[in-house]
Amino acid sequence: MTRELPVGSLIGSDLPAPAHVLAPRLNRHTFWCGQSGSGKTYALGVLLEQVLLHTRLPLVILDPNSDFVRLGEVRQGVAADAAAELASRDIRVFRPGDAVRPLHARFLQLPLRSRAALMQIDPLVDFDEYNTMLRFEDEMPHVKDGDLVAHLRAGEGTIRQRLATRLENLGVADWDLWAWGKRSITDDIDERPDAAVLDLGGFSTQAEARAAALAALDHLWEKREERIGRLIVIDEAHNLCPPDPASPVDRLLTERIVQIAAEGRKYGLWLLLSTQRPTKVHPNALSQCDNLALMRMSSPRDLDDLAEVFGYAPMSLLERSPGFAQGQALFAGGFVQAPALVQMGERLTQEGGRDVPVPLR
Numbered sequence: 001m002t003r004e005l006p007v008g009s010l011i012g013s014d015l016p017a018p019a020h021v022l023a024p025r026l027n028r029h030t031f032w033c034g035q036s037g038s039g040k041t042y043a044l045g046v047l048l049e050q051v052l053l054h055t056r057l058p059l060v061i062l063d064p065n066s067d068f069v070r071l072g073e074v075r076q077g078v079a080a081d082a083a084a085e086l087a088s089r090d091i092r093v094f095r096p097g098d099a100v101r102p103l104h105a106r107f108l109q110l111p112l113r114s115r116a117a118l119m120q121i122d123p124l125v126d127f128d129e130y131n132t133m134l135r136f137e138d139e140m141p142h143v144k145d146g147d148l149v150a151h152l153r154a155g156e157g158t159i160r161q162r163l164a165t166r167l168e169n170l171g172v173a174d175w176d177l178w179a180w181g182k183r184s185i186t187d188d189i190d191e192r193p194d195a196a197v198l199d200l201g202g203f204s205t206q207a208e209a210r211a212a213a214l215a216a217l218d219h220l221w222e223k224r225e226e227r228i229g230r231l232i233v234i235d236e237a238h239n240l241c242p243p244d245p246a247s248p249v250d251r252l253l254t255e256r257i258v259q260i261a262a263e264g265r266k267y268g269l270w271l272l273l274s275t276q277r278p279t280k281v282h283p284n285a286l287s288q289c290d291n292l293a294l295m296r297m298s299s300p301r302d303l304d305d306l307a308e309v310f311g312y313a314p315m316s317l318l319e320r321s322p323g324f325a326q327g328q329a330l331f332a333g334g335f336v337q338a339p340a341l342v343q344m345g346e347r348l349t350q351e352g353g354r355d356v357p358v359p360l361r
Contacts, residue, residue: 003022003023003024004020004021004022004023005020005021005022005023005047005050005051005053005054005055006018006019006020006050006345007019007020007021007043007046007047007050007342007344007345008046008327008342008343008344008345009342009343009345010340010341010342010343011328011340011341011342011343012341019331019340019342019343020336020337021047021050021331021335021336022334022335022336022337023051023054023055023057025290025291025333025334025335026051026055026057026231026270026272026291026335027229027265027268027270028265028270028289028290028291028333028334028335029261029264029265029270029271029272029273029285029288029289029290029291030270030271030272030273030289030290030291030292030293030333030335031273031278031286031289031291031292031293031310032044032272032273032274032275032293033274033275033276033277033278033293033294033295033297033302033306034276034294034295034296034297034329035276035277035295035296035297035298035299036276037296037326038295038296038297038324038326039295039326039327039328039344040274040276040295041065041067041235041274041351042327042344042347042351043293043295043327043329043344044233044235044272044274044293045067045068045071045347045349045351046344046345046346046347047293048061048068048071048195048233049071049086049347049348049349051231052071052085052086052089052091052194052195053082053085053086053348056194057229057230057231058192058193058194058195058196058228058229058230058231059194059195059196059197059230059231059233060189060195060196060198060216060220060230060231060232060233061195061196061197061198061233061235062198062200062213062216062232062233062234062235062240063197063198063199063200063201063235063352064200064201064209064235064236064239064240065201065235065236065352066199066201066202066352067235067351067352068197068233068235068352069093069095069197069199069352070349070350070351070352071091071093071195071197071349071352072086072087072089072091072093072195072349073349073350074086074087074348074349074350075347075348075349075350078348082348083348086348086349089194089195090193090194090195091193091194091195091197092188092193092195092196092197093197093199094185094188094196094197094198094199095199095202096176096177096199096202096203096204096208097176097202101188102182103177103185103198103199103200103202103203103212104177104178104179104180104182104183104184104185105177105178105179105184105185105186105211105212105215105216106178106179106184106186106215107148107172107178108140108143108148109184109186109215109219110214110215110218111218111222112133112134112137113252114214114215114218114249114252115133116130116133116248117247117248117249117251117252118170118172118207118211118249119163119166119167119170119172120166120170120248121133121166122248128159129159129162129163129166132157132159132160132163133163139151148167148173149164149167149168149173152164152167175207175208175211176203176204176208177203177208177211177212184215185198185212185215185216186215186216186219189216189219189220190223192228198212198213198216200212200213207249210240210249210250210253211249213240213253214249214252214253214256217232217253217256217257217260218256220232220260220269221256221259221260221264221269224264224267224268224269225267227267227268228268229268229270230268230269230270231270231271231272232260232269232270232271232272233272233274234257234271234272234273234274235274236274236275236276237257237273237274237275237281237285238275238276238277238280238281240253240254240257241253241254241257241258241273241281241282241285242254242280242281242282243279243280243281243282243283254282254285257271257273257282257285258282258284258285261284261285261288261289262284262288271285271288271289273285273286273289277299277302278297278302278305278306278309279299279301279302279305283309286309287309289309289310289333290333290334290335291331291332291333291334291335291336292306292310292312292313292330292331292332292333293329293330293331294306294313294318294321294329294330294332295321295324295327295328295329295330296321296322296323296324296325296326296328297321297322298321298322303318303319303321303322306318310332310333312332312333312339313330313332313333313339314332314339317330317332317339317341318330320341327343327344328341328342328343328344329341329342329344330342
C-alpha cells in the first residue's frame, strides 16, 4: 500500500509542493466539513479516488445526494495508468429500482430493535406486540420477507393480526427497499468490493433511505468480529447522526454511528463523516475523530466548536477558514505529517451531483 495519497498542493510554500494524506492513518475516524459551495463533496471525491488507486481498503459509502454514484466512471484525459487501475477496481453502485444492482435489504435480517423501530413499536409501551415479535424470532428462518404479512395473518392470536395491520397501515411492507427473497446489499458488502456506493437519494421517502442506511450499518456492526478493515463514508452525516434524533429509527441510526465511533476502530470499522454543519452532528461521534479536513466555514459557532473538539488544529489556521477559496482546505490530525493548508487536486472520475442551474432567458 502506498503510504502517501496525493490530494493536491500545499498553499503558502515557496516552491510548488504536493500535499499528501497518510493512508495508514485512515484507520482513525475522520471529520470532513465545509459549508455549501466550498467544494466539500468534490474534494472528498478526490480523496476517495486516491484510496481506490493506492490501497486495498474497502469503501462503504452512504450517499444521500447521489454524489458518488459515478465513482467508477473515469474522466477523459486521465493518465492511462490511473484510468486502467480505477477501471480494474470492483466499484458497485446500488440504486433503488435499478435493474442490475437494486438497493435492497431484508426486513427479517434486521435486528429486532430495528424492525420494531420501523414499525413504531416501543418495547415498554407496546409490550405485547414487542413480546410477540421477540417470540416470533424462532419462526423467522422459515418465513420469506414477501410472505411476512400473510404469515402473520395466517397465525393465531389478535396480536399477530395487529402486527400485520401495523405493517400494512404504515406502508412498510410495500417499500421498494425490501429484497423479497432476492439479493440484499448485505450480500454484496460481505463480498468486500473495493467500493459499495448506496444511493440513498434515490428513494421516494426519507424513511426508506434511513432504513437502508440502518440495514448496512447494523450488518457491518454484526460482522465486526471478522475484523475486516473498512472505511465507512457517511456524506451529509448530520442527517443520520444528529445531536437530537427525533424518531425511533433516527435514534437507532445515531446510536449505531456513535457506537462505531466509540468502539469501531478495534474492529477495523473506520468512519469518515462529512457535513456542512459540525454543530448538527452528534458530539459523541464528532469527538472521536482524529483527522480533520476543514474547508470554507463562515459560522463563528461552528468554528468555535471545531476549535474546542479538534485541539490539534492550530487556531491560526482555523481562523483562516472563512476566507478559503473553493477547493481549499485545512488538513490536521494523524493523517498528515503536520497541519497544512491545501488546494485540492482535480477529480479523476465523474461527479454524480450537480447544482441546480439558474434559468436564463
